[in-house]
Amino acid sequence: MTETGNVWREHGLTEEEYGKIRALMGREPNYLELSLFGVMWSEHCSYKNSKAQLRKFPVTGPQVVQGPGENAGVVRLDESIKLCAAFKMESHNHPSAIEPYQGAATGVGGIIRDIFAMGARPVASLDSLRFGELRFGEAGAQRVKSLFGGVVAGVGGYGNCIGIPTVGGETVFHPSYRGNPLVNAMCVGLVDEDKIFKGQASGTGNVVMVVGARTGRDGIKGASFASEELSDSDPDKRPNVQVGDPFMEKLLLEASLEVLEKGLVVGLQDLGAAGLTSSGAEMAGRAGNGLYIDLDRIPMRESGMEPWEIMLSESQERMLMVVEPPKTGAVRAVFEKWDLAAAEIGEVTSDGLFTIRKGADVLASVPAEFLTGMAPVNVRPYAEPAYFQALQKADFSALENYGKDRGGWTGLLKKLLASPNIASKRWVYEQYDSTVGTNTVVRPGSDAAVLRLPGTRKGMALSVDCNSRYVYLNPRRGGAIAVAEAARNVAASGAKPLAITNCLNFGNPEKPEVYWQFVQATDGMAEACGAFSTPVTGGNVSFYNEYDGRAIYPTPTIGMVGVLDDAEDRVTSAFKAEGDLVVLVGETLEELGASEAHFLLTGRDEGEVPVLDFEREKRLHSFLAEAAKRRLLASAHDCSEGGLSVALAESAIQGNLGAALDWTDGVSPAAALFGESQSRAVVSVSPDKWEETKALLEKHGLPCTPLGRTEGIKKNFGEKKFSVRLGGELLIECALDELARLWNGAIEEALK
Amino acid sequence: MGKNMRAAVVVFPDSNGDRDAKRALGTLGIGARFVWHKESSIEDVDLIVLPGGFSFGDYLRTGAIARYSPVMREVVRQAGRGTRILGICNGFQILTEAGLLPGVLLRNRDLLFLGRDVWLRVENNATPFTNAYAKGQVIRLPIAHGDGNYFIDDEGYKRLEGEGRIVLRYCLPDGMAPNGVAPNGAKGDIAGIVGEKGNVLGLMPHPERMTEPILGGCDGRGIFDSLIADLLSGAAGC
Numbered sequence A: 001m002t003e004t005g006n007v008w009r010e011h012g013l014t015e016e017e018y019g020k021i022r023a024l025m026g027r028e029p030n031y032l033e034l035s036l037f038g039v040m041w042s043e044h045c046s047y048k049n050s051k052a053q054l055r056k057f058p059v060t061g062p063q064v065v066q067g068p069g070e071n072a073g074v075v076r077l078d079e080s081i082k083l084c085a086a087f088k089m090e091s092h093n094h095p096s097a098i099e100p101y102q103g104a105a106t107g108v109g110g111i112i113r114d115i116f117a118m119g120a121r122p123v124a125s126l127d128s129l130r131f132g133e134l135r136f137g138e139a140g141a142q143r144v145k146s147l148f149g150g151v152v153a154g155v156g157g158y159g160n161c162i163g164i165p166t167v168g169g170e171t172v173f174h175p176s177y178r179g180n181p182l183v184n185a186m187c188v189g190l191v192d193e194d195k196i197f198k199g200q201a202s203g204t205g206n207v208v209m210v211v212g213a214r215t216g217r218d219g220i221k222g223a224s225f226a227s228e229e230l231s232d233s234d235p236d237k238r239p240n241v242q243v244g245d246p247f248m249e250k251l252l253l254e255a256s257l258e259v260l261e262k263g264l265v266v267g268l269q270d271l272g273a274a275g276l277t278s279s280g281a282e283m284a285g286r287a288g289n290g291l292y293i294d295l296d297r298i299p300m301r302e303s304g305m306e307p308w309e310i311m312l313s314e315s316q317e318r319m320l321m322v323v324e325p326p327k328t329g330a331v332r333a334v335f336e337k338w339d340l341a342a343a344e345i346g347e348v349t350s351d352g353l354f355t356i357r358k359g360a361d362v363l364a365s366v367p368a369e370f371l372t373g374m375a376p377v378n379v380r381p382y383a384e385p386a387y388f389q390a391l392q393k394a395d396f397s398a399l400e401n402y403g404k405d406r407g408g409w410t411g412l413l414k415k416l417l418a419s420p421n422i423a424s425k426r427w428v429y430e431q432y433d434s435t436v437g438t439n440t441v442v443r444p445g446s447d448a449a450v451l452r453l454p455g456t457r458k459g460m461a462l463s464v465d466c467n468s469r470y471v472y473l474n475p476r477r478g479g480a481i482a483v484a485e486a487a488r489n490v491a492a493s494g495a496k497p498l499a500i501t502n503c504l505n506f507g508n509p510e511k512p513e514v515y516w517q518f519v520q521a522t523d524g525m526a527e528a529c530g531a532f533s534t535p536v537t538g539g540n541v542s543f544y545n546e547y548d549g550r551a552i553y554p555t556p557t558i559g560m561v562g563v564l565d566d567a568e569d570r571v572t573s574a575f576k577a578e579g580d581l582v583v584l585v586g587e588t589l590e591e592l593g594a595s596e597a598h599f600l601l602t603g604r605d606e607g608e609v610p611v612l613d614f615e616r617e618k619r620l621h622s623f624l625a626e627a628a629k630r631r632l633l634a635s636a637h638d639c640s641e642g643g644l645s646v647a648l649a650e651s652a653i654q655g656n657l658g659a660a661l662d663w664t665d666g667v668s669p670a671a672a673l674f675g676e677s678q679s680r681a682v683v684s685v686s687p688d689k690w691e692e693t694k695a696l697l698e699k700h701g702l703p704c705t706p707l708g709r710t711e712g713i714k715k716n717f718g719e720k721k722f723s724v725r726l727g728g729e730l731l732i733e734c735a736l737d738e739l740a741r742l743w744n745g746a747i748e749e750a751l752k
Numbered sequence B: 001m002g003k004n005m006r007a008a009v010v011v012f013p014d015s016n017g018d019r020d021a022k023r024a025l026g027t028l029g030i031g032a033r034f035v036w037h038k039e040s041s042i043e044d045v046d047l048i049v050l051p052g053g054f055s056f057g058d059y060l061r062t063g064a065i066a067r068y069s070p071v072m073r074e075v076v077r078q079a080g081r082g083t084r085i086l087g088i089c090n091g092f093q094i095l096t097e098a099g100l101l102p103g104v105l106l107r108n109r110d111l112l113f114l115g116r117d118v119w120l121r122v123e124n125n126a127t128p129f130t131n132a133y134a135k136g137q138v139i140r141l142p143i144a145h146g147d148g149n150y151f152i153d154d155e156g157y158k159r160l161e162g163e164g165r166i167v168l169r170y171c172l173p174d175g176m177a178p179n180g181v182a183p184n185g186a187k188g189d190i191a192g193i194v195g196e197k198g199n200v201l202g203l204m205p206h207p208e209r210m211t212e213p214i215l216g217g218c219d220g221r222g223i224f225d226s227l228i229a230d231l232l233s234g235a236a237g238c
Helices: A015-025 A031-040 A093-098 A100-116 A138-162 A234-240 A246-261 A275-287 A307-312 A325-337 A368-373 A386-390 A410-417 A468-473 A475-492 A512-532 A596-602 A614-629 A643-655 A669-674 A687-699 A736-751 B018-027 B070-080 B090-097 B154-162 B221-232
Strands: A064-066 A073-078 A083-091 A121-131 A166-173 A182-192 A207-212 A267-270 A290-294 A318-323 A341-349 A353-358 A361-367 A440-442 A449-452 A459-465 A496-505 A536-542 A555-564 A581-585 A635-638 A658-663 A681-685 A704-711 A721-726 A729-735 B007-011 B032-036 B047-050 B084-088 B104-106 B114-122 B138-145 B149-151 B166-171 B190-194 B200-203
Touching (some): A015 A368, A083 A100, A083 A496, A083 A555, A093 A182, A100 A182, A100 A246, A100 A267, A121 A138, A121 A459, A121 A555, A138 A166, A138 A246, A138 A736, A166 A449, A166 A459, A182 A555, A207 A246, A207 A290, A246 A318, A267 A275, A307 A353, A325 A341, A341 A353, A361 A368, A410 A596, A410 A643, A410 A669, A459 A475, A468 A512, A468 A555, A475 A555, A475 A614, A496 A512, A496 A614, A512 A555, A555 A614, A581 A614, A581 A643, A581 A658, A581 A687, A596 A643, A614 A681, A635 A643, A643 A669, A643 A681, A643 A704, A643 A721, A721 A736, A729 A736, B018 B032, B047 B070, B047 B090, B084 B090, B090 B104, B114 B190, B149 B190, B166 B200
Parallel strands (some): A496 A536, A658 A721, B007 B032, B047 B084
Antiparallel strands (some): A064 A073, A073 A083, A083 A182, A440 A449, A449 A459, A459 A555, A496 A555, A581 A704, A635 A681, A658 A704, B104 B149, B114 B166
């Protein structure tokens, strides 16, 4: 009996949970049944530790067609042609730590399936990646480099092959991710509003089919693996990592969209974490029905698999479909055309039970609702960690005195541009196909990617963002800033921010200080989403991101979708023409806390996170979108990590134009150049459009500071120059080509 | 203009540039139809496009399995009777595997996938695919491939050069092509070649992705404009 066996532990359950299961079932569950509970009640599938906090998020709005709970969220992009975007982001952190290429590849594959399970054709992917520093001593540096190289190759290997452009993302290097990298993949698809599919097993007597790849032993218990901390013994976990086959997925994608288009399918669900168990139980649970699966009818890749292994296998590139009996032949015919297996493995029932059979034998029978809806909802104890107050105060003298002590500010700008976090991510995104599909109208490297949309003039802007240093130092404000920055990036590209998905990457929630970070960060996100009217339509929680007991920085990655009335109105961050006015929109405060520059000089993350005024931030978004629509801006660039000097240098480098800048404001040179005050953007404007732009800024109540002009080759300098004066005093002066070389080549240099 | 042209775009399992090719042809007024790789004949056609992608997952070797698809026998037959055949990226790889073009496409020199714009010089504009360009014209097109490192033995290379069959070369923005400028390591910086009769073009860059200003440029239109002009001139069927 249970007292001696501790059977629950083997399935990752607590004694308390085991007791609850026995009470619900009214009997002793058998081994297979307990396996089902084990994965379905894991953090990864049940969100038991996060659910209570996620309820804080605003999830509705006129633009929302599908909120959280389905395979992906859906927002409306165009009212008149009923065009919608289905989008979602997911993590694949632990598999990528063990096997970077396959971990990242299957992360991309999984999120793509979530999108076409909604009936949407995937049109774009983005990725948010975090690793340890590229240089921190020999042995560790090699591991980071191989993780980084492997993950980037894996993301590209899968997305390129299947032909979905990877259009944007972010890559961050920080010591907190040394042992536990983050790999978050977002996918976006397009679907007509009246053709959205749901993962529901409706219609008693309908046939349950599994289509695509055969089932093997790969990735068994991956969901449970995702719900544990990492440690040095992890190479043993390699069998927990799935292996991806993008070719198979491409066929599965085309075949699935074909059967949906032909109206042959009632419900569709991807087989992701916890494989047949979660897909079957969730489809039944959503429809309030039951279903049975006969293990003898599942196409297998290998023989001799135990029932629990079959039910928990995470073999990739499989989907579950519910089909009316007369249509199964037509479904099989489509899959045969694509040389794919399609097998009838069970039936929808009215008894509410999720039943596993082997021929005539019933091996397990559990009410689907127990698996999907009855997992405990925990509000964990939480407590403000000691570091929080301690790190609010900091000594910024190294940064403040840099200009005086180190022979001018030019050196610091160069140092920042050549640091992997600020440097161009060209080395990453040039390994991705960003133009397949011929919809990409702003490619990677600008603030947000923009896609044109078929059948309308509209465009869609996409961005993923998080500054986890801010979140660590002030989770509530940092969570809000993550949303603000994602919205700002979308707005800088000319779009109105619509809605978000997210990937909440945190440490072990059983630690009160980690749970405090989670509660605070989600509070901040909820407030920001409310303030910007960008509801949350779905997402993913990834806890237990720890290595040898140390948690990563709290990293709630935000994936934002925005819409432009006309894709031709898109704006990029590159300066466009000689003689354009360069203007700072927003206001710089004396804020050096939590800055990239301070970290670069001292190796310390500390100080007060920049303040965020929701109201002003929102006005900035409205201004940027309206200015784009009126074609006033030659360029627009969000001012973020590295501060104003970095934003200016990036716009200059990208546009291959020099700049002569001279302004005064009331803050110290360090804060003016490298502080990270929020709600700011650098825009360039053709002189003949300045009056109109100024009027628009006034209308939106936004302060602005003209900084100077863009310029071409300087006659007495012989080449293009980037120079910054504050109140007439020359602080930064450098040949543009030199800045460009540093910024463009830093990552390759660091990989040598 | 292109209304009279009849085009077919072959779809292999994991072609992923098939829709892009059809769409680009459409913007020039050329109606195109998809042909599934299991079909064995392509009737009434002036142009056959083998699109980009990863046919059969690039397993074994790029293009190596696609070349055995039933449709390829028909492509070879059509090539023999002068139908224009355009192989883009994976299509180029398939054409070399099928023996319609000489040489082979190896892994990129640095073993990394390359997704970026490149500059190309039109080396020969006296082909059905390039007559709309000036000789020596420099154009910009995207590449997106892991296996674009064109290789051929020295004898074959001399022959290609001597017969003017090197149609596109990678170059610098100013048109200079110092040896080794090809980002993928291609021999002689070759980006595109034609077959012996001039009616089969294989190229690694993607002209179909650069046919509208909103996509970043129109330099790819020349390929399709050339085909239309070529058809109108009645030169088809050599």
